[in-house]
Amino acid sequence: xxxxxxxxxxxxxxxxxxxxxxxxxxxxxxxxxxxxxxxxxxxxxxxxxxxxxxxxxxxxxxxxxxxxxxxxxxxxxxxxxxxxxxxxxxxxxxxxxxxxxxxxxxxxxxxxxxxxxxxxxxxxxxxxxxxxxxxxxxxxxxxxxxxxxxxxxxxxxxxxxxxxxxxxxxxxxxxxxxxxxxxxxxxxxxxxxxxxxxxxxxxxxxxxxxxxxxxxxxxxxxxxxxxxxxxxxxxxxxxxxxxxxxxxxxxxxxxxxxxxxxxxxxxxxxxxxxxxxxxxxxxxxxxxxxxxxxxxxxxxxxxxxxxxxxxxxxxxxxxxxxxxxxxxxxxxxxxxxxxxxxxxxxxxxxxxxxxxxxxxxxxxxxxxxxxxxxxxxxxxxxxxxxxxxxxxxxxxxxxxxxxxxxxxxxxxxxxxxxxxxxxxx
Ligand code: NI
Numbered sequence: 001x002x003x004x005x006x007x008x009x010x011x012x013x014x015x016x017x018x019x020x021x022x023x024x025x026x027x028x029x030x031x032x033x034x035x036x037x038x039x040x041x042x043x044x045x046x047x048x049x050x051x052x053x054x055x056x057x058x059x060x061x062x063x064x065x066x067x068x069x070x071x072x073x074x075x076x077x078x079x080x081x082x083x084x085x086x087x088x089x090x091x092x093x094x095x096x097x098x099x100x101x102x103x104x105x106x107x108x109x110x111x112x113x114x115x116x117x118x119x120x121x122x123x124x125x126x127x128x129x130x131x132x133x134x135x136x137x138x139x140x141x142x143x144x145x146x147x148x149x150x151x152x153x154x155x156x157x158x159x160x161x162x163x164x165x166x167x168x169x170x171x172x173x174x175x176x177x178x179x180x181x182x183x184x185x186x187x188x189x190x191x192x193x194x195x196x197x198x199x200x201x202x203x204x205x206x207x208x209x210x211x212x213x214x215x216x217x218x219x220x221x222x223x224x225x226x227x228x229x230x231x232x233x234x235x236x237x238x239x240x241x242x243x244x245x246x247x248x249x250x251x252x253x254x255x256x257x258x259x260x261x262x263x264x265x266x267x268x269x270x271x272x273x274x275x276x277x278x279x280x281x282x283x284x285x286x287x288x289x290x291x292x293x294x295x296x297x298x299x300x301x302x303x304x305x306x307x308x309x310x311x312x313x314x315x316x317x318x319x320x321x322x323x324x325x326x327x328x329x330x331x332x333x334x335x336x337x338x339x340x341x342x343x344x345x346x347x348x349x350x351x352x353x354x355x356x357x358x359x360x361x362x363x364x365x366x367x368x369x370x371x372x373x374x375x376x377x378x379x380x381x382x383x384x385x386x387x388x389x390x391x392x393x394x395x396x397x398x399x400x401x402x403x404x405x406x407x408x409x410x411x412x413x414x415x416x417x418x419x420x421x422x423x424x425x
Contacts, residue, residue, distance in 0.1 A: 012064065016179045017193075020068040026090060026140060027067065027097060033132035034283075035101055035125050039063055041286035045180060046109030047240030048231060050315055052184035055231075059103050065175035067097040069193070070164060073171065076197045084202075088161065091144075094137065095151035095165045099172055101125050101133065104282060105290045109241040113248055114285075115276055123149050124279055131279075159205040168360075168376050169200065169207060169217065177223050180231060189227040191219040203379060209387070211380040218393050225359045225397050233355045235406055239317040242351045242408050247294055247308045250348050254302055261300050264292040304348055319414040321421050323352060323407040334420050335407065342413050354405045359397040360388065 010022040022028050030036055039059035048055040074089045102122025104114050111118055125131050126149040129138070137145040150156035151165055166172055174193060181189025199213025209217050231237065251261045255272040263269035267281035268289055277285075297309035311317070323332075336346040344350075360376075376387040388394040409417045 014061065014065060014068065016061075016065055016175070016182055017068050017072075020064045021071065024090065024093075026136070027093065029136045030094065030097055030133065031064070033136060035131055035133045036060070036063065036097070038283060038286060039100070039103070041288055042103055042105060042107060043287055044107060044176070045184075045231070045237075046106040047244055047312075048184065048234075048237045050240040050317065051234060051236045052186070052231065055180070055184045057179060057183045059100055059107065062176055062179055063097055063100055065179055066099060066165075066171045067093055069171040069174045070096040072197050073164065073200065076200075077202060080198075080201055082202050088158075090140070091147055091151060092161050092164055094144075094148050095161065096171050098122070098126065098133065098148060099152050099165055105285050105287050106241075106244060109244055110248065110290070113245065114271075114282060119153060121279075121282055123153055125283070126152070128279055160202055160207065163207050167207065169196070169209070169220070173224065174220075177220070177227055180227060181223065184231055186227065186230045189223045189231070191223045192216055196220060201379070203384075206377065208377045208379040208384060211378045211385075211390075214378060214387070214391060217376065217387065218391055221360055221394055221397065228357045228359065228402060233357060233402065233404065235320050235404070236317065238353055238355065238406070239320060239408055240312075242353060243308065243312050243317060244290075246348050246351070247297065247305070247312060248290070250302070250305045250308055251293070251297060254305060259302065261302065261305055262293070262296040264296065265289045268293055304345060308348060316411070318349075318351070318408040319411045319417075320353075320406045320408045321414075321418050323405050323421065325354075325405055327421070331420060332407070335409065335417055338413055338416055338420065339409065344410060344413070349410055351408045352405065353408060354403070356401055356403045358399065358401050360394055360399070 010028050012020040012022070014020050022031065037060070042059045043049065044057050044059050044062050045055045070093050074084055074092065077084055100118070100122070102118040102120065102125055104110060104118065104121065114121070125133060126137065126145050128134055134145050137148055147156065151158075151161050154162050154166055156162050164170055174196065177189055177191070178193060181187065195213070195216045199210045199216055200207055201210065252272050252274070254261055256274055261272070263272055265284060267277065267284040270281055271277055294309045294312055297305050298313055300306045300309070332352065335350060339346045339349050377384040378387055378390060388398045407417075407421070
């Protein structure tokens, strides 16, 4: 367990926020737990580095950044005449630091493989008495780990605490949009965080925006819109994730068939055998374990596993074509036929991928109700107005659903696949 620090404040350099200030020994102890240190070994954006070479940053830096944004928001509340209780501030900042504690290797890219969601794993990590994170939290008060878990799981009765960690304008998003934009180099994901801190304030159980801050928050919502198009749902980023999953499924299918590919860690070996992971096993998995396995599988006896592993290592990603839902479903059968004909098992070489995002889902219209949970409200000192009523740009993206459906296939059959999908085959 981490040692207590003296009076000295810890200051960490951070390319997004300049510095992260840790004044309270509780947070330094949390940072030094095994479970938080593990986040150094998990990339924030999965395989996005295969598309944006700079996108290599870790969940650890995002956890610290989320904590730092919350620390600054709470400090700004105090400066603006809304001082908060120190115990409440600790709860909010602890939840911010730990909100992604349950992420596994390659973050969202491999999440469907490990059984429970990253939120559910996170809750187990916070509540299990055997984890260092739990022990540090429980030393504050026996009920504290449960309270932190309640904020992270969005079920804490204190709605303000919940919305500051995960809401429409929360510290999590404020950090990851800035961080992902800076590390990928996608410049239009940036916005003026320092000014956002000056225009948000707590009003009852809600976080609201001063009316004068409307353009600052518009820029933030538009940054989110651009980041979805350019990074989170980028078709080439998706292609890397698809290939990564196919590799692990192939390795697992081979293991179950009695042909055991090398597994560099017993936890991964157990997962390949088809066992559900226990908490220790899950915590043992990180990007390095998975990447080491894929490195070994480049020379596996199985030609499919070997080929898929080499494709990822050498960045020979699958190509894609639009495959809208109203497309003739028989075309997929023709793609399967084509793949088989060319020696590709469709289970490992074809994938239909549907993505969807809504940028601002709370437009209530002129007649709509005033209090919809999750919406952003502008405050002029007397009345609250839902943001999209006053903002043309937000009206423009409110409720817009970006839906894409694509089919992925190896490059060597791309020309024929496109002919089939274009109706010319
Ligand atoms: Ni997060």
